[in-house]
Ligand SMILES: [Zn+2]
């Protein structure tokens with residue numbers, strides 16, 4: 093067996109125990125205080141690290157200078173849990189009512205700390221410098237942006253950025269490492285369509301925002317189907333409509349909310365400008381006024397083909413029997429995108445479902461749990477790839 097893989101398997105009980113410790117004490121975004129203490133406790137046991145804590149409330153950065161010259165590599169792991177009531181029945185289930193590690197970030201931190209431990213064992217041989225970033229609040233709260241503001245991309249500036257997600261959409265043994273865009277850019281919108289309220293029996297005296305909304309929603313469907321090139325990917329979803337109270341009253345306004353997703357800047361620009369034109373134009377045709385609020389959630393996660401190639405070669409060497417997927421993409425989004433934006437790096441997916449063991453509930457579900465052996469694949473991949481990538 094590959095010596096890195098056998099060493100990772102040898103210390104797997106450490107990885108698993110840590111993951112379970114994190115799992116027992118889940119904390120929501122920017123409140124990961126206990127989580128942060130565990131991370132610092134473990135990093136403090138290792139030699140060669142300088143540790144900074146309290147970044148963006150609870151974030152931790154640990155720097156490990158190698159013994160040789162080379163590139164600076166930033167490895168990012170997210171820390172937060174979700175407001176979900178756990179229903180896994182696991183012996184190590186959440187001890188906090190209504191909060192659960194239902195996305196696998198407990199596993200990510202255990203992977204990060206194990207990787208830090210193994211890479212520090214050979215730090216004299218290690219080229220360059222490593223920056224382990226433990227980031228709070230990935231789940232839609234803006235943790236990555238705040239960590240960037242706290243300086244994770246400076247002093248020293250990283251040359252390469254790495255990150256990964258345990259992925260229950262795919263089975264244990266599967267690894268997804270794709271060139272180019274891999275997770276979509278995401279914006280949310282809130283559209284208010286204003287008309288003039290009135291009596292339901294006398295529509296000619298009112299301006300009906302309900303009919304205008306129906307037309308807007310229908311018209312929006314043709315942007316993706318008729319204007320985005322068929323081989324590109326995009327989504328416009330209207331996911332809520334609110335307007336009116338009574339069966340005989342035409343309301344003043346209707347509010348629509350939803351999400352817009354894309355992979356490339358060109359498509360994103362097209363979607364955003366046409367979204368605005370269609371909403372305003374169709375509302376106007378119905379004598380209504382539209383107000384739009386569009387909020388950027390995150391850009392697309394875009395992998396550098398050179399870094400992805402090194403990771404794929406490493407994965408092939410470590411797991412000759414595994415399934416390596418070079419074309420996996422998802423329309424989910426990740427705030428890792430802000431850290432990777434305009435930089436070289438790669439975000440990988442590590443298959444973690446095991447239906448035979450009942451470990452195949454999807455991310456964010458109360459029954460979510462993953463096969464802990466997936467952490468072996470993740471740690472081995474990082475420990476083997478980092479020295480390759482950091483060589484001058
Ligand atoms: Zn999540």
Ligand SMILES: [Zn+2]
Nearest residue numbers: 195196197257
């Ligand atoms: Zn996640």
